[in-house]
Amino acid sequence: MSGDAxxxxxxAQKKEKPKDKDLAFGTDFTDHMFLVDFExxxxxxxxxxxxxGPLALDPATAVLHxxxxxxxxxxxxxxxxxxxxxxxxxxxxxxxxxxxxxxCIPPLDPELVMKxxxxxxxxxRDWVPSMVGTSLYIRPTIIASEPFLGVRPAKKYLYFVILxxxxxxxxxxxxxxxxxxxxxxxxxxxxxxxxxxxxxxYAASLHAAEDAKHEGFTQVLWLDGVHRxxxxxxxxxxxxxxxxxxxxTPPLAGTILxxxxxxxxxxxxxxxxxxxxxxxxxxxxxxxxxxxxTLQEVWGTGTAAVISPxxxxxxxxxxxxxxxxxxxxxTQKLYDTIVGIQYGTTADPHGWTVTV
Ligand code: COI
Numbered sequence: 001m002s003g004d005a006x007x008x009x010x011x012a013q014k015k016e017k018p019k020d021k022d023l024a025f026g027t028d029f030t031d032h033m034f035l036v037d038f039e040x041x042x043x044x045x046x047x048x049x050x051x052x053g054p055l056a057l058d059p060a061t062a063v064l065h066x067x068x069x070x071x072x073x074x075x076x077x078x079x080x081x082x083x084x085x086x087x088x089x090x091x092x093x094x095x096x097x098x099x100x101x102x103x104c105i106p107p108l109d110p111e112l113v114m115k116x117x118x119x120x121x122x123x124x125r126d127w128v129p130s131m132v133g134t135s136l137y138i139r140p141t142i143i144a145s146e147p148f149l150g151v152r153p154a155k156k157y158l159y160f161v162i163l164x165x166x167x168x169x170x171x172x173x174x175x176x177x178x179x180x181x182x183x184x185x186x187x188x189x190x191x192x193x194x195x196x197x198x199x200x201x202y203a204a205s206l207h208a209a210e211d212a213k214h215e216g217f218t219q220v221l222w223l224d225g226v227h228r229x230x231x232x233x234x235x236x237x238x239x240x241x242x243x244x245x246x247x248x249t250p251p252l253a254g255t256i257l258x259x260x261x262x263x264x265x266x267x268x269x270x271x272x273x274x275x276x277x278x279x280x281x282x283x284x285x286x287x288x289x290x291x292x293x294t295l296q297e298v299w300g301t302g303t304a305a306v307i308s309p310x311x312x313x314x315x316x317x318x319x320x321x322x323x324x325x326x327x328x329x330x331t332q333k334l335y336d337t338i339v340g341i342q343y344g345t346t347a348d349p350h351g352w353t354v355t356v
Contacts, residue, residue, distance in 0.1 A: 020131035023167035058147035079344035176311025186225035194255035237302030297328030
């Protein structure tokens with residue numbers, strides 16, 4: 001319950017922090033974590049902060065067997081003036097509860113989730129890096145914690161939040177990535193879990209991503225699971241492209257994640273009075289546009305990936321170089337605007353940032 005007092009236990013000895021310039025993605029963790037338990041009879045109870053450390057789990061814990069769990073990912077940024085800002089935490093709270101609904105997990109009080117972010121980031125605020133391109137990644141997670149081997153929704157859950165100071169998600173940084181369009185594996189179908197931020201979607205992506213990596217690609221672009229022709233998403237980010245004067249991104253039709261950066265970019269593009277379409281687009285339309293010279297830019301959007309230019313797409317043995325393999329002007333403008341708002345160097349007229 002949001003009214004419950006948060007019990008705080010601090011570490012006796014703080015860890016040594018990595019240098020901003022050495023930060024990778026998701027390898028370092030801060031001193032503390034936030035936890036809340038759920039039991040059928042009690043609801044969500046005992047919100048607390050504890051020293052970061054291993055969880056003791058019974059080997060029969062439900063999430064380990066049937067994957068009933070979810071996660072989120074958002075970031076805290078340190079501005080030049082030292083101010084720490086969270087980017088659109090309310091959108092992440094809402095999505096967490098939408099995923100919970102899909103996964104038969106009891107919803108959390110949005111106020112408590114927000115408090116878990118602000119309390120933990122405040123306690124570990126010295127861990128928020130300051131170099132541009134770095135941030136403190138916040139990973140809220142819920143697992144079915146009941147030790148039980150039957151297949152049904154669990155009666156016990158654990159919500160926890162951990163923090164990780166991070167640099168760029170892709171080793172390329174802001175440099176254009178190479179992506180393989182996949183028509184041999186599928187990620188999601190309508191009626192499935194595709195729009196939920198749950199581990200099953202990421203497990204389903206691993207084999208294709210490994211195959212693509214061995215061929216020199218950074219990621220895969222998924223096509224729809226039925227026709228294998230409509231463009232979906234990149235698994236670690238949503239995808240957008242500019243063909244002529246139209247900016248196109250696949251619609252939210254149940255199979256792709258409703259990205260927070262996707263939503264922010266669409267809002268900016270509409271404010272800039274550009275022509276934006278959330279519509280189905282086939283891979284053949286994209287390839288055709290590349291052939292006729294109207295494909296101008298392709299980029300991905302995501303919390304971890306931020307705005308990531310796509311320099312090359314491979315499909316059925318053909319390599320399509322986008323914008324000469326460089327960063328397009330619109331991609332750069334979107335990156336500069338989003339990053340500017342996150343670090344507090346660009347005005348935030350939408351009130352997207354929350355100061356900690
Ligand atoms: C994010 O962008 O926050 C994600 O969760 C993508 C990936 C790191 C799993």
